[in-house]
Amino acid sequence: MEKFIIEHKDCYIDDDTSPHEVCPMVLVQKILSGKWKILILWYLVNGPLRFSDIKRNLPNVTQKMLTNQLRSLEEDNLIYRKVYPVVPPKVEYGLTEIGNKIIPVLKTMHDYGQEYISDIKNE
Amino acid sequence: MEKFIIEHKDCYIDDDTSPHEVCPMVLVQKILSGKWKILILWYLVNGPLRFSDIKRNLPNVTQKMLTNQLRSLEEDNLIYRKVYPVVPPKVEYGLTEIGNKIIPVLKTMHDYGQEYISDIKNE
């Protein structure tokens, strides 16, 4: 919970009894904030991938940003990072247990995105 | 679709047949990017609210930012803005039709947030 010292006053939506409680929505907002986070997660749904695999499918991300976002997701325990001591280096990223639990969120997002697109087109 | 001229190359996840197609996940990412968006939407789930009502429950947001985020959500057609010609001014914000469709996403997010919190606590 280190990173998520969230002031309860950030959000009065969940009228939690205890003060200084974490608001779930604020938490999710923080976890998913970042230009490439949900795309990375979405891409890992089908199984672990190597760094280059992820990068290949997110052509507009720079190495720095990809590393950055992966580290952040790793800190939040959504993904794991496994280094194979081989040469050339091989690093694998995959969803953790708690990372897998976010899949429904991603799926719902994807459904909404498609619905949004078709709704707009039909105007 | 004005705002969402999304290069297909941003995302190879949905292997759409047509090039320059919009990736649903990129779309959702753009729609929800912003520090207060999902909190505002989540708060409007229970019905329309006045500006001051929203502000009261998001104590750390400034007037400028709240206005800013509301305008953005309005541009994306997620919320409507209704001005009552009275004095003092009364402005009401509520979910549009396409805004209502995002509720499942918010609910799933909220569930995940709670699960995340309890999982962390049990470590």
Add this chain to the structure above:
DNA sequence: CTGAATCCCTCGCGATACTG
């Protein structure tokens, strides 16, 4: 009450180059 207008600054993000 609900804004708009300013000023200002952090930091997210990108471009580029270098390493084991």
Add this chain to the structure above:
DNA sequence: CAGTATCGCGAGGGATTCAG
């Protein structure tokens, strides 16, 4: 292949003031 290291820009965000 999978990273670090630097530099720097610009947007996102915050504090304050003014207005209808």
